[in-house]
Amino acid sequence: MTVRSSGSQPIQIEQDVVLARQTARKLAQECGMRLIDLTKLVTAVSELARNTMVYGGGGDMDWQILDENARTGLRLVFRDEGPGIPDIKLAMTDGWTSGSGLGLGLGLTGAKRLVEEFELETEPGKGTRITITRWT
Numbered sequence: 038m039t040v041r042s043s044g045s046q047p048i049q050i051e052q053d054v055v056l057a058r059q060t061a062r063k064l065a066q067e068c069g070m071r072l073i074d075l076t077k078l079v080t081a082v083s084e085l086a087r088n089t090m091v092y093g094g095g096g097d098m099d100w101q102i103l104d105e106n107a108r109t110g111l112r113l114v115f116r117d118e119g120p121g122i123p124d125i126k127l128a129m130t131d132g133w134t135s136g137s138g139l140g141l142g143l144g145l146t147g148a149k150r151l152v153e154e155f156e157l158e159t160e161p162g163k164g165t166r167i168t169i170t171r172w173t
């Protein structure tokens with residue numbers, strides 16, 4: 038597997054969530070991803086970028102375009118140095134939210150379903166890192 042290109046951008050404010058979506062869309066197109074897969078990926082990016090901003094107190098999205106034999110992949114990492122997720126199992130339950138109103142608690146589980154690879158690493162007090170990959 039080789040990294041064709043890579044980059045990073047901040048996720049601090051609402052506008053950065055929009056920019057993260059735009060970057061993901063552009064990169065997915067560059068990978069030659071089918072529209073259906075691109076749409077799924079961009080939806081996952083929305084959810085994860087928003088979590089990074091809201092719960093992580095801001096962070097970054099790193100991206101890589103990967104080449105592996107006949108396939109191309111887009112890998113995105115959402116990382117923050119926020120409070121972390123104390124109970125991953127609970128957080129990965131449909132409908133569970135620590136929020137007190139608007140959140141439906143479907144962001145993480147939804148994002149996981151929309152990509153082929155989903156990895157969640159978190160440490161209380163240190164932060165959270167979620168890596169997603171979609172292949173063409």
Ligand SMILES: Nc1ncnc2c1ncn2[C@@H]1O[C@H](COP(=O)(O)OP(=O)(O)OP(=O)(O)O)[C@@H](O)[C@H]1O
Pocket residue numbers: 084088089092093117119120121122128129133134135136139140141142143144145146165
């Ligand atoms: N980056 C993060 N840092 C700390 N906690 C997080 C992070 N991302 C998610 N969480 C925790 O996991 C819970 C579940 O996240 P999820 O995105 O599934 O739901 P939500 O954000 O509460 O609601 P929704 O995404 O449906 O609006 C959140 O309520 C929050 O407690």
Ligand SMILES: [Mg+2]
Pocket residue numbers: 084087088140143144145
């Ligand atoms: Mg969410």
